[in-house]
Amino acid sequence: MAKPKGQQGSVPNRPIYSRISYLYQAASHLATSSRQDSSPAAGDYGVDQSVETEGPGQDETQLRQTCSRHLLTTMRTTSEKAVIRLSPALKHTVCKFCDSLLIEGETCVSTVENASKGGKKPWADVLIVRCKACKGVKRFPVGASRQQKQKLRKSTTTTPTEEAGVTEPATS
Numbered sequence: 001m002a003k004p005k006g007q008q009g010s011v012p013n014r015p016i017y018s019r020i021s022y023l024y025q026a027a028s029h030l031a032t033s034s035r036q037d038s039s040p041a042a043g044d045y046g047v048d049q050s051v052e053t054e055g056p057g058q059d060e061t062q063l064r065q066t067c068s069r070h071l072l073t074t075m076r077t078t079s080e081k082a083v084i085r086l087s088p089a090l091k092h093t094v095c096k097f098c099d100s101l102l103i104e105g106e107t108c109v110s111t112v113e114n115a116s117k118g119g120k121k122p123w124a125d126v127l128i129v130r131c132k133a134c135k136g137v138k139r140f141p142v143g144a145s146r147q148q149k150q151k152l153r154k155s156t157t158t159t160p161t162e163e164a165g166v167t168e169p170a171t172s
Contacts, residue, residue, distance in 0.1 A: 016082045020075050024090065027071035030064045031101040065100065065107075065133075072099040092129075097136035107132055112142060 011017060072094055079086050093102050102108040109130045116124040125142040147153075 013082055013084065016078065016084060020079055020084070020086070023071050023075035023078070027068040027075070027101055028093075030071070031068040031103060031107070033064065068101055069099050072101060092138075092140065095131040095134065095136055096138065098131060098134035100131060100133045102129060102131060102138075 076086075076094070076099060094100070095102055095108070100107055104110055109132065111128050111130075112125055113128055114121065114125050123143060127140045127142050129138045129140070130136070131138075
């Protein structure tokens with residue numbers, strides 16, 4: 001008896017993908033949420049608000065940033081252990097040095113530089129994202145299209161007859 005064929009659109013390692021997605025969503029929620037009002041949130045019931053969890057100099061936003069970094073570190077290690085590639089769009093939003101979520105104006109500063117002579121070459125523009133937490137820098141080319149994967153590129157190899165210099169006679 002042969003095994004039945006699987007579904008055509010099934011994704012291998014679906015639990016790992018969903019875990020990575022959840023970790024990213026939780027980290028982005030923690031990083032972007034502002035200070036809570038006096039009313040407790042859904043997950044804060046049963047937590048004693050009078051006890052400080054960290055040192056006296058660390059406020060709630062720093063705690064949220066720390067938790068967000070921890071979740072993003074866990075997301076990165078989970079994807080590495082499962083040998084799953086993260087999408088480039090997701091990688092662009094995470095600092096590769098300190099694993100903090102890069103939010104324009106809050107946790108990072110973005111500028112566009114053109115290192116060409118006099119800035120005359122518009123195709124040489126580079127977006128520079130500088131993390132405020134670790135001062136790490138990420139550079140992304142602006143306006144340049146990504147190179148296709150090697151499988152999808154057109155083959156530029158020559159046939160054996162072209163290498164020998166043999167051409168076919170023209171038929172008229």
